Amino acid sequence: MVDRLNHSGWTGTAAGHAQARIQFLGTELQSAKQELDLVSKALAKAAEQFAQAQAHLVYALDDAKTAKLNVAPDGTITWDKEPTSANYAGAGAETTAIAISNRITAALNEAAHADQEISARLNHFASNASNGTGLDAATIAKDLAAQTGREQVPPAGTDPAGVKKWWDGLTDTEQQKFIQDHPDQIGNLDGVPAIARDKANRINLQRGKQDLQRQFDGLGPEPKKYLNVADTNGGPVENPDYTVWKKKHDDLEDKLKGVKSIEARLIAKVDDDHPPTFLLGFDTNGHGHAIIAANNPDTADNVSTYVPGTGARVGGSLHSDIERSDLMVAAANKANKKAGDPSTTSSITWVGYDAPQSIIPEAADDKYAKNAEDKLHRFENGLHATHQGKIANNTILAHSYGTTTVGYTMRDKGLPVDNVVLIASPGAGVEHAKDLGIDPSRVYAAQSEGDSIGWADAADPKGMAKNIRDYYAEIWGVGSYYTGVDANGVHVGGIDTDNHMIHGRQTTVPEFGAHILPTNPKGDHSDYWNDDSPTLPAMGEVIAGKPVS
Template sequence: MDIKTLYDANINNITVAKNAYDALFTAFGQHIESWQHEVVDRLTNSHWTGTASGHAHARIQFLGTELQAAKQELGLISKALSDAAEGIAAAQSHLISALDDAKTNKMTVAPDGRITWDNDPNSANYAGDKADATAQAISARITAALTEADHADQTISARLGHLSTNATNGTGLDAATAKSDQDAANALSRIPAAGTDPNSVKTWWNSLTDAQQQRMILTDHDKVGALDGIPAVARNQANLINLQRGKEDLQRQLDGLGPEPKKYLSVAEANGGAAQNPAYTEWKRKYDALKDKLKGVDAIEDRLSKPVDADHPPTYLLGFDTKGTGRAIIAVNNPDTADNVSTYVPGTGARVGASLAGDIERSDLMVASANAANKKAGDPSTTSSITWVGYEAPQSIVPEAAWDGFAKAAEKDLHNFETGLRATHEGKASNNTILAHSYGTTTVGYTLRDKGLPVDNVVLIASPGAGVEHARDLGVDPSHVFAAQGDKDAIKFALPEDPDNAVSNIVNNAAAEFGYTDNPDHHVAFGRDPSVPQFGARIIPTDPGTDHSGYWAKNSASLIAMGQAIAGKPIS
C-alpha cells in the first residue's frame, strides 16, 4: 500500500458494491420464496406418489438446501465489503490527518513518504526549530496508516477470496460449508472466552481489521485487556480504560462507606466494659483495603506517566482488575518487539496496593541491568521486563504463605500468559526468562512442573521451594536454571505445611548445618532449596548481608547477575 493508492481510494465504490450485494441477497431470497411457493408447495400438495416422486422430492429438498447455502454466502460477501469500507476508510482518515498536519507545519510529503521542509529561519516557509521531531512523528503516523490499510486489504481479500473460491467450485452450495463460513464471520464479532489458547486468540485478532480491533478495545476493554494472545499495544489501550474505570469504582466504594464510626463503645453500650466498636472495626477494614488499592492504582499511573528516558523506558499495562487483592501486569518496554523478555513474579504480599510501586521499580532495575550487560558485551539487544501480579498471592507469611494453594491456583493463568508472549512476539523468537522472588518461585516452579512454560531461562530468588527436587525437573535445561539466597535471608528456615515434614526438615537441615550428614536433602517449605548444590541450579552471587528483600539493591552482585541471566550473558 502506498500513499497515493490510499489517499485516492474511493470508499464509496466499496459501499456501492456492498449495496449491490445487499440488493442481490434480497432478490435471491425472494426468488427462493417464489420457488418454494410455486414449485415445492405445489409438488407437496400434488399427491404424487411412487418411486419417481420420491426421487423428485429428495432432489428438490437437496436443491432447497443448496439455495439457502448460496443465500448465506451472498450475505457474507456483503458483510466482508462492509468491513472493508470501514477498515480502509479509517486508515484513509488517519493518512489524511497526518498529511494535513504536515501541511500545517509547512512540510512537503513526497509520494514515497519522504518529508522535506525549509530550514531557513528567515524564510516565510520556515518549519521551525523542532521540525525534525515533528517530521519523525508525522512519518510514523503515515507509516501506521499505510500498515493499517494494508492489513485491512489483506484481511478482507482473504475473506472475499475464500467466498469466491466457494462460489467457483460449488462448495458454497454445501450447507456445512456455509455454516462454517457463517460461524467464522460471527466469530469476528465475538471475543474468545478467557483461557482460550493464546495462539488461537492471536489468529482471531489478526483476522480483524484495525478498525474492528479499535472498536473491540473501546466496547469490550475489560475482555480485550485480560486476553492472552492480544498484542501488548492493544492490551495497553484497553487496560488504560480499565484502570480509569477501576479507579472510579474504588473511589465510589470509598465514598460509599460514609463517615468514620466512633472507635469505642460507651460503657453502657459495652455492658460495663470498654470495647472497640464492631461497626468501626468493619469500616476500618474496608477503608484500609480500598485506600491500599488506590495506592496501587497511583503507583501504576505514576509509572505510566513518567517521561521516557534512559532510566524509565516506555511502559505497557497488560492487565488490570481490582477483584480480590487485585491484578496488575506492567511491562517495561514492549515485550512483543524486545529481544529479551523477562517476567518477574513477586511473592507474599504482591497485590494492587502500596507494595506495587516497589515491584514495578524492580522491573526498571532489571531492564537497566540487562542493558548494562548487553552494552558491556557490545550487544544491541533490547530487553523488556514484566511485573506479573497476575494471581492471588498470599498476603501473610503465616498461615497463607505456608500453603501451596495460591501457587496451584495460579498455574493456568501463568501458563497462558507466557504462551501469549510467544504468540504475540514479532520477528525472531525472543530469549524469554521467568524470574521470581520468594513465594513467586513456588508459583513458577509448580507451573513449570505441572504445565510447563515456553521459557529459555528460570531464575529463582529467595525460594521456599519450587515443588521439585532438582532443576531438571522443571522441564528447562538445568544450565539455564539460576538460584540465589542471601546469607541473611530467613527463607532458609521456611517450614512445610505438614508438621511431620517440618520435624524431618529441621533435623535433616540441622544435621547438614553441623556436618553430621553427607547427604542432606536441604528441604524447605515446598521442596529442596534451589540454592544448594544438590538442586543443580547455577548460583547467582549475592553481597554479604543480603536479606530477603535486598537482592535488587543498586549495583549489587545479585542485580548485576540477574541482568546478565535475562540478557543471556555469562554470570560474572
C-alpha cells in the same frame, strides 16, 4: 413450492423424487442467501474501513495545509524556508513534516490493508460460487464461524497461538474497535501483542480508577468504632458497622495507591533507569492484578518474567516490584555492554495471580501456587506466540512465594523458558532442580544467610525433625558428617546441610542441584535488589544469557 407439494396429495415415485429435489434446492438457496449476506457484510465493512482511512488521510492533509506544508501527489512534503516569506512554515517545519508524513503513510497502509482483506474475502466467496461449494451447508457453517470470529473476542483461556492467529486475521480498524469496545477482554488476553494490550489496559486502568474512586467516595463517614457496651472483661466492643467500613476503606485506599503507582510508572520520562513501559494486564478483582513490562517483550531479544510472592497485589509494595523490573533491565544491559552485546532486554512484573497476603497462615498454603499454574503457563506461552521471531533468552525469575508458584507450574505444566531463578524460596515443590523440567544447569537459586525465609521450615514431621537435628548438629559440631557426595549420591563426611522448607527442599542446598548466586550475607528477605547486593548483577547476567561471574 415445498409447502404446496407437501399438501398436494401427490404420491408415488415421481412425487418422492420431486419433493427430494425441491427440498435440496431449498437448502441450496438458503445457503446461497447466507453466503450473499456474508458478501454484503464484507463489502459494508470494507466501505467503513476505506472511509476511515480516507478520513485519516484528509485530516493529515488539512493539518499539513494549516502548517503551511505542501504535499505532492506522491506524498513528498515541501515548505517555504524563507523567514520573511508570508508562507514561511516556521522553525519546527521539519519535525511537523515528519509527523504528518508518518500519518499519511499510516493512512495509506490502513487502506492497503483493507484492500487486501476485502480482495481476499471476495476471492474466497467468488471461488465458492464458481465451484459450487457456496451452496454447501458445511462450507457455509465454516464461513459463518469465521465471521463470528471476526465479531467476538476469543474466550479467556483460549490457546495463545490461536488468539494470535485470530488477532492477525483482523484489520487494523477491527483491532482498534475491539480495543475500544472490549478493553477488559483484549487487555488481559494472552496471545494479543503487547502494544495492543497496553492500549486496552490504559483504558482499563482509567476505568478501574474511576470505579474505585466512586466506591471510595460512596463509603460515607466513618462509623463509630466502639459500641456503648462492654465485653465480659469490661473492655470495649468494636462496632460491626465500623469493621465492615474499615475493611472496605483500607482495601479501596490500597488499590487506589497501586493504581497511582502504575500511572506514575507509565508517564515517567524514558531514560536509562526507566525504559518504556507496557501495561499487559490489569483488573481490580479480589486484591487486584497487574502485569507491567519494562521495554516491549515482543521485540526485546531477552525476555524475563518476575513473579513476586506474599503480599503481591494492586497496592501494597507494587511500586517496589515494578522498580525491580527496571533494575533487572539495567543489570542485564550492563552485562550485555560488558560483553559487547547490543541485545535488548524486557523484564515483566507478573502480578497475574492471587498471591497469599499473609505469611501465616496463607503463605503456608500451596493452593495459591496451584491456582496460578494455568495462568502463568498461558502467559509464558503467550510471550512466545506474540514475539517477533524467536526469543533469544527467556528467563522466569521469582521471589519468595513466587518461587513456589513458578516451581509448581514448571513441575505440573512445564514452562517454555531457558532459565529459572529462585530467590529466597520457601520451596519450589520439587526435590531436585531437574524436576522443574529444564536442564538443572540453567536453574539458579539465592538465599542470604540473614534472610528470615530460613524460618519457613518443613510442615511434615519427618522434614521438621530433620531440620532440627541438622540445626543443632551445625551449632554443636556433631551429627552426620560428610566431605561430599559419592557416586551413589550418598553423603560422606562433614555436616549434613540438607534442609526442607515449607514447600519442598531448600533450593540452595547441594542436594537440590541449582547453580547458587552470590548474596550479601547480612541481607534480609527483600534486599536482593539493593545497590550493595551481588545478587542483582548476577540476575542481570542470567537474564542477558551471560555466564554468571
